[in-house]
C-alpha cells in the first residue's frame with residue numbers, strides 16, 4: 604500500500620463588506636477578503652491547511668494587502684470588524700496612480716476627466 608498525498612493552493616473568499624476610498628489609486632473601492640494557504644490532501648481528501656494568511660484585494664485596482672491575523676480571524680468568524688490602514692501590509696501593487704489632482708492633490712488613475720475625490724475637472 605502507498606500513501607498518496609499532494610499539496611495544493613487553497614483560496615477562499617470571506618463574506619465582508621467595507622467600501623473605502625483607495626489610497627493607492629484614489630478610486631472608490633471595496634475590500635475583498637480571502638484566506639490563502641496550502642492544503643494538504645491525502646487520497647484527495649483535504650486534511651488540513653497550513654501557512655494560512657488573510658489577504659485583502661482592492662476591487663478598484665487589484666492592489667493586494669496582507670491583513671492582520673487577528674482581524675482576519677474575526678472576519679472569518681463573522682464578527683463585525685473594521686479594517687484600518689494599520690492592519691494592512693502591502694503585498695503587491697495594482698494599477699498605479701497616474702496623476703495627482705491639481706485641486707485636491709490626491710492621486711487618481713487616468714480614464715476619467717474628473718477627479719474621483721473632489722469631482723473637479725482634471726484638465
Ligand SMILES: [Zn+2]
Nearest residue numbers: 625628663664
Ligand atoms: Zn485602488
Ligand SMILES: [Zn+2]
Nearest residue numbers: 704707718721
Ligand atoms: Zn481632486
